[in-house]
Amino acid sequence: MPSPAEVVAPRITAAIAAAFGAAYPELTDADPVLRPSQFADLQANAALALGKKVGMPPRDVAAKVVEHLDLGGVAAQVEISGPGFINITLSNSWVAGATGEMAADPRLGVPSQRTQNIPIDYSSPNVAKEMHVGHLRTTVVGDALARTLEHLGHNVIRQNHLGDWGTPFGMLIEHLLDVGESSSEASLLESDPNAFYQHARDTFDGDPAFADRARARVVALQAGDPDTLRLWVELVDLSKRYLNRVYALLGVTLTDDHFAGESRYNAELGAICDELEAKGIAVVSDGALCVFLDGYTGREGKPVPLIIRKSDGGYGYGVTDLATIRYRAHDLHGERIVYVVGVTQALHFRMVWDTARKAGWIGDDVHPIHVQIGNVLGADRKILKTRSGEPPRLTDLLDEATASARAVIDEARPDLAEEVRAQIAPQIGIGAVKYADLSVAHDSEYVFDLARMVSLTGNTGPYLQYAAARVRSIFRNAGLDPATVGHGGEKRRIVVRDAGERDLALALLEFGSTVTEVGDELEPHRLAAYLFELAQTFSSFYEHHPVLKAEDAELRQSRLALCALTLAVLVQGLALLGVESPTQM
Ligand code: ARG
Numbered sequence: 001m002p003s004p005a006e007v008v009a010p011r012i013t014a015a016i017a018a019a020f021g022a023a024y025p026e027l028t029d030a031d032p033v034l035r036p037s038q039f040a041d042l043q044a045n046a047a048l049a050l051g052k053k054v055g056m057p058p059r060d061v062a063a064k065v066v067e068h069l070d071l072g073g074v075a076a077q078v079e080i081s082g083p084g085f086i087n088i089t090l091s092n093s094w095v096a097g098a099t100g101e102m103a104a105d106p107r108l109g110v111p112s113q114r115t116q117n118i119p120i121d122y123s124s125p126n127v128a129k130e131m132h133v134g135h136l137r138t139t140v141v142g143d144a145l146a147r148t149l150e151h152l153g154h155n156v157i158r159q160n161h162l163g164d165w166g167t168p169f170g171m172l173i174e175h176l177l178d179v180g181e182s183s184s185e186a187s188l189l190e191s192d193p194n195a196f197y198q199h200a201r202d203t204f205d206g207d208p209a210f211a212d213r214a215r216a217r218v219v220a221l222q223a224g225d226p227d228t229l230r231l232w233v234e235l236v237d238l239s240k241r242y243l244n245r246v247y248a249l250l251g252v253t254l255t256d257d258h259f260a261g262e263s264r265y266n267a268e269l270g271a272i273c274d275e276l277e278a279k280g281i282a283v284v285s286d287g288a289l290c291v292f293l294d295g296y297t298g299r300e301g302k303p304v305p306l307i308i309r310k311s312d313g314g315y316g317y318g319v320t321d322l323a324t325i326r327y328r329a330h331d332l333h334g335e336r337i338v339y340v341v342g343v344t345q346a347l348h349f350r351m352v353w354d355t356a357r358k359a360g361w362i363g364d365d366v367h368p369i370h371v372q373i374g375n376v377l378g379a380d381r382k383i384l385k386t387r388s389g390e391p392p393r394l395t396d397l398l399d400e401a402t403a404s405a406r407a408v409i410d411e412a413r414p415d416l417a418e419e420v421r422a423q424i425a426p427q428i429g430i431g432a433v434k435y436a437d438l439s440v441a442h443d444s445e446y447v448f449d450l451a452r453m454v455s456l457t458g459n460t461g462p463y464l465q466y467a468a469a470r471v472r473s474i475f476r477n478a479g480l481d482p483a484t485v486g487h488g489g490e491k492r493r494i495v496v497r498d499a500g501e502r503d504l505a506l507a508l509l510e511f512g513s514t515v516t517e518v519g520d521e522l523e524p525h526r527l528a529a530y531l532f533e534l535a536q537t538f539s540s541f542y543e544h545h546p547v548l549k550a551e552d553a554e555l556r557q558s559r560l561a562l563c564a565l566t567l568a569v570l571v572q573g574l575a576l577l578g579v580e581s582p583t584q585m
Helices: 004-020 025-029 046-054 058-068 092-104 133-151 168-179 184-191 193-206 208-222 226-250 262-278 317-330 343-358 394-412 418-438 461-478 499-509 511-521 525-544 553-577
Strands: 042-044 075-081 085-090 117-121 155-159 282-285 288-297 303-309 336-342 367-373
Touching (some): 058 085, 133 155, 133 226, 133 336, 133 553, 262 288, 303 317, 317 336, 343 367, 418 461, 499 553, 525 553
Parallel strands (some): 117 155, 117 336
Antiparallel strands (some): 282 288
């Protein structure tokens, strides 16, 4: 279902071609330069730039374009204003017809795109470590993108790049062995992984014999010693149980199938280093194998290396990500390859991808993309920390969010049954945290402010959930099912008579292109902003337009259809963000 701009744009392009294409063949597919306008539904500004090219005043260019413009059945009015803007006002009947078609479309106007393979790396926490708020963002943003891309028809391949390998594993395995695999200490891995990690670390620092055993254990692990590997699997499995618990709490789509940890690439790292060295792309510098690339210089113009093998022979983060890009391009056939990772790793990824291109592992048809994730800040505008200086535990934050949501709902809706309030509190609390994260651009920072997040007013998850629940209650009060009145099945007759109906219809018609944009730009906050605006537009519509008591039957039916369509878009939009919609609230 094309949006108004998508319908109008090609017609303006055609008019420009008809007016000037004969003399200027390059103008056969000119950009109409569509902009929103205060004075019309759409404004086409192409004439301004075209004036110079064709040597005519822009107003005259606009007049010639309008002469050739066919917007029959779409526009009620086309006017030239100012220096040569073309103002287009859509006809009410076109708006009504398009909205009726949208109501009949089970996809609500969201197109199915040509399917791409899209591996997406997100969440990617570390074994025996607590997930912290940094991982909250990579998890929540990544999941919203995965859901949206899948909905647009892509083959999304989730890659949870778990930190499950490296030197700390010697100490962790040795600690697990000492305390016993079924001890209560071992079960900390599931309930409080940081505590387990800290105990291992303390022993390592305080007991030289343990430290020696831990170092020997790393060697055994790397050599593939079966007993050591078995313990390592046990350690990773316990950690996965913890992570799956957090994922369930958060309502993200990651499962066991999506773990593709660092260890997955072990066997390839040596060959990657050898190949890069043989191709002359990597050189030994101070004992370490490094890649130096043009254009990467630090202070005083010193070249910055991508270290792929340390001087002690160990492999680092750099070579592992060379393996991920190679695997995702070559084996997973990724066309867009998405990494949802903290903004601080931007340089790392650029160097890895440039190296991979140089090595011929990815061609021009492969697009690696770093979706950069900004920091979460405390009230002091520094990286969020607890009073003791630790990053707060994600599970604590989520529990707190649910408790705050419960307090808000107890206050706002004491009339709701106790069990309903208990059931919706986590939906609202978790939804609030997720929405707050998704409503800011993924690369900007934001302050973690729970009171604002769970508020029923403002650009918050609970506001949108409440808006949806309110539409539902219209139907409940009338004893009607929004699914039969609203979208799906037969085309609905929608009537657009006044500005309120028109504004709502026009807002609804932007859903498909908004979701498309989120998929193209990988920016979920655009969908959040859209939904917030839609909810506000609906709210002013509903204030001034009786639905069940509309003047006549045709209008009542039409307004019910608008309500049902609004509900469907809100629920579907929130679902793409990974935010639940309580049926009552
Ligand atoms: N485990 C890393 C961390 O916690 C993130 C890994 C991101 N993904 C990647 N392919 N490098 O910071």
